[in-house]
Amino acid sequence: MFKNIIKTTAFAATLFMMACGGNSTQEQEQVVNLYSHRHYEADQKLFEEFTKETGIKVNVVNASADELIQKLELEGENSPADVLFTVDAGRLHRAEVKGLLQPITSDVLNENIPANLRHPEGLWFGLTYRARVIAYSKERVDPADLSTYEDLANERWKGKVLVRSSENVYNQSLLASIIAADGAEAATAWAEGMVANMARAPKGGDRDQVKAVAGGEGDIAITNTYYVGIMLNDSNEEERKAAEAVGIFFPNQNDRGTHINISGVGVAKYAPNKENAIKLIEFLSQEKAQKVLAEENYEYPVNAKVSISETIAAWGDFKKDSINLAKLGELNSEAVVTFDKAGWK
Amino acid sequence: MAIIILLVIALPVFTIVWKLFDSPGETWTHLVDTxxxxxxxxxxxxxxxxxxxxxxxxxxxxxxxxxxxxxxxxxxxxxxxxxxxxxxxxxxxxxxxxxxxxxxxxxxxxxxxxxxxxxxxxxxxxxxxxxxxxxxxxxxxxxxxxxxxxxxxxxxxxxxxxxxxxxxxxxxxxxxxxxxxxxxxxxxxxxxxxxxxxxxxxxxxxxxxxxxxxxxxxxxxxxxxxxxxxxxxxxxxxxxxxxxxxxxxxxxxxxxxxxxxxxxxxxxxxxxxxxxxxxxxxxxxxxxxxxxxxxxxxxxxATFHKVVTADFIQIILRSFSLAVGTGLFIVCFAIIMLYAVRLTKVKWLQTVSKLAVLGYAIPGAVIAVGIFIPLLQLDNVIIDVFKSLSFASPGLLFSGSVFTLIFAYIVRFLAVGFNPIDAGFQKVGRHVNEASRLLGFSDTKTLFKIDLPLIRNSIFSALLLVFVDVLKELPLTLILRPFNFQTLATKAFDMATNEMIAESANASLIIIMTGIIPVILLNRIIRTRKA
CATH class of the missing domain: 1.10.3720.10 (MetI-like)
Structure with missing residues (x-):
């Protein structure tokens, strides 16, 4: 009996060592440690490709950007993180304000990424961008009636608007862009008008809003472009049908342009593998990687040499809000408070 | 020994009580208001x-x-x-x-x-x-x-x-x-x-x-x-x-x-x-x-061909070994503590040992907060000591390591393993112990030769119950998991929150299948007790 216990223990211990071995064998090999909010299959493929090319292993911690920033902050100068990868400029800004990022200079990055999609001093870089658009019911809405985000708060859309919770960072950045364009007072009035127009209390993700339009719960949804792209290419026929029931409208084309947000990276202030971090970011900004991001995740590549996927190309070109994304980060907390006051769940 | 285990287990509660004396920040006021x-x-x-x-x-x-x-x-x-x-x-x-x-x-x-x-x-x-x-x-x-x-x-x-x-x-x-x-x-x-x-x-x-x-x-x-x-x-x-x-x-x-x-x-x-x-x-x-x-x-x-890859197998292996590892630790701790109680018959030790199982009542997110903060401080102290001796910094040893995660699991699930073993010891009674001591065997020898073989079924069910609970655990794992670390539970969570519910079902199915075994076992135990 006792022997059996020992045997089992030894077996379990071996298994255990095998399973944990992954993170203790970092002494010799080249690595780059990534804190990432993105969990797309495409990313994993790219990291493998990067390792193949450079021999540098990519270690990833996946969590929400908020959690990762908190972790970076607590770990301080002993943090193992090299790169922070978020899906929103606001979070990069938060990391920047907390002093968690360091500036880097790279000709490759400056060439591949347009100036308004990266930090002026190189604290962070956008790698892809997505537009926050209006998805309208092809059946019930005439796109000629659509114009701006501001117009969605107009009374004639009462009970027709679908949008997710204010806890979502895409909405926070959208409101920040409205604060920047129209001022705090107008933004508060807009948020209140939107709440009054909602077809239902906010729930679910962007895809759920699109489905609710298809199901007739409302006529208009606010969504990020790549979600619709993913739905249009889903293996489930019902998902495709739901996405085909909506049209995509790019708002504010006659003034500041449609709100966009980036998915981007910054190098951690105390990055132990800074050189590798820069190599990884450069790799991600180059045509090959940009193409994968564009094709597999239906995002807009920042690198102008890369064409967008057919699915989103079908929606046509559009004018982008050219506000510097750093500004959205600055206004983020004001946006959160405005949402809370307006009662946007 | 038992006391040390107890103190360590109570760490998250201490941390939280300790931190309560800090004055609340602005966030707290905002939270109270809204x-x-x-x-x-x-x-x-x-x-x-x-x-x-x-x-x-x-x-x-x-x-x-x-x-x-x-x-x-x-x-x-x-x-x-x-x-x-x-x-x-x-x-x-x-x-x-x-x-x-x-x-x-x-x-x-x-x-x-x-x-x-x-x-x-x-x-x-x-x-x-x-x-x-x-x-x-x-x-x-x-x-x-x-x-x-x-x-x-x-x-x-x-x-x-x-x-x-x-x-x-x-x-x-x-x-x-x-x-x-x-x-x-x-x-x-x-x-x-x-x-x-x-x-x-x-x-x-x-x-x-x-x-x-x-x-x-x-x-x-x-x-x-x-x-x-x-x-x-x-x-x-x-x-x-x-x-x-x-x-x-x-x-x-x-x-x-x-x-x-x-x-x-x-x-x-x-x-x-x-x-x-x-x-x-x-x-x-x-x-x-x-x-x-x-x-x-x-x-x-519909999705297994996309999801079940070498990586996924790795995640299964890792989740299982994490669960087995935690189970073994908990069983050892429970035996040490209960055996100490059994030998000494000291009243207060019995009461105190009951406290150790409170962890099960504390939500996982709270335990995570209570463990991460003191361990990080410990790490920073260690690094400072190394630096002052002009050695290379060892990095963050504990926080963000598997160690922290297992530690947290132990705090949370000790009760799950503790109770069946406690019941096992009580069923055996003290007489065999006393007989063994009279025959001149030491405490340790008695434990291994007499007690453990007698309660092996209890040990097995303790192990199994902890195993399943660790496999299911979500909030604590989300907060404390280290680099490149996915368990079946976090994988299911990640996929579901990314609007890939169908894909998340693969991890879910394994968790459920594993969970069924102890459920059936539990029913057997209840039935035999009834008979």
């Missing part, structure tokens, strides 16, 4: 609603199965425990997916019958929906406890009640139910703790409770202090519940008379009564287990 009321209201509603719902279905099912004879009764006895193998968050993803616009139910109505069912009718992502999900995944706790209580009740009392002209309804309410009250309350307190610990369901459904508040305060608002305040409130609530439970259990002791209860004869049900009971139990089983499992299997069938 969200605290919402958190309290939702948490309370969820708690009461889930308790009521699971009490009604659990006790009803237990009453039928304990007292009546009807076809398939023996199968239902254990079939109704199976929902325990499905973590509530997986139940939540599955139902949300099933009932969504593109899910099978709405698709069927829309495409086959031409009905548009979109709208609030099938909407489950709200507070009543969360009550439903938590209720169907947790009701077996009440069911199991109430059933064994009903079975142990003396026939005589019920017969007396019938003879006095009471119908079965009044017998149930006046005699059986009051006598089963302590058992039902025990089951409900387990449910209450699970509800307070839940993160996956409420997060996914967008219901703000204390648990989501802890995550929000710490991460979104970046204020660990506010998170600790919330944790403290939650901990107080949990301890109050525990206290209430022991208090009321102490008062409610019903005497059954000393003569042995009459042999148990179930009344056979016939006619419409038989069919009503049967259809109730069948629908309960289908709703709480059959339908969700069918949906998960369908999703796995």
């Amino acid at each position: 969200l605290l009321w919402d958190y309290s209201k939702n948490t309370l509603l969820l708690l009461l609603g889930t308790a009521l719902f699971s009490a009604i279905i659990g006790v009803t099912a237990a009453w039928f199965i304990a007292n009546y004879e009807f076809p398939l009764r023996k199968y239902f006895e254990w079939l109704l425990i199976l929902p325990l193998a499905v973590p509530a968050y997986i139940m939540a993803y599955t139902y949300a997916g099933m009932l969504s616009y593109t899910g099978p139910i709405q698709t069927f109505f829309r495409n086959q019958l031409g009905w548009n069912t979109s709208g609030p009718f099938l909407d489950i992502m709200n507070i009543p929906g969360a009550m439903f999900i938590l209720g169907i995944s947790l009701f077996p706790y009440v069911y199991v406890m109430a059933r064994s209580s009903f079975m142990q009740q003396s026939r005589n009392l019920q017969e007396a009640s019938y003879l006095l002209g009471m119908g079965s309804f009044r017998t149930f309410f006046k005699v059986a139910l009051p006598m089963a009250r302590p058992a039902i309350a025990g089951g409900l307190s387990l449910i209450a703790m699970e509800v307070l610990n839940d993160y996956g369901t409420v997060k996914y459904f967008g219901v703000n409770t204390f648990t989501t508040g802890i995550f929000r305060a710490w991460f979104s608002l970046g204020d660990a202090g506010a998170a600790i305040y919330l944790s403290a409130i939650l901990t107080v609530v949990v301890f109050a519940l525990l206290w209430l439970e022991t208090k009321q259990r102490g008062e409610a002791s019903y005497t059954q008379g000393s003569n042995a209860p009459k042999p148990f004869v179930r009344k056979a049900l016939i006619g419409w009564k038989k069919w009503t009971v049967l259809s109730f139990l069948i629908s309960l089983f289908l709703v709480a287990f059959g339908f969700p499992i069918a949906q998960i299997l369908a999703w796995v069938w």
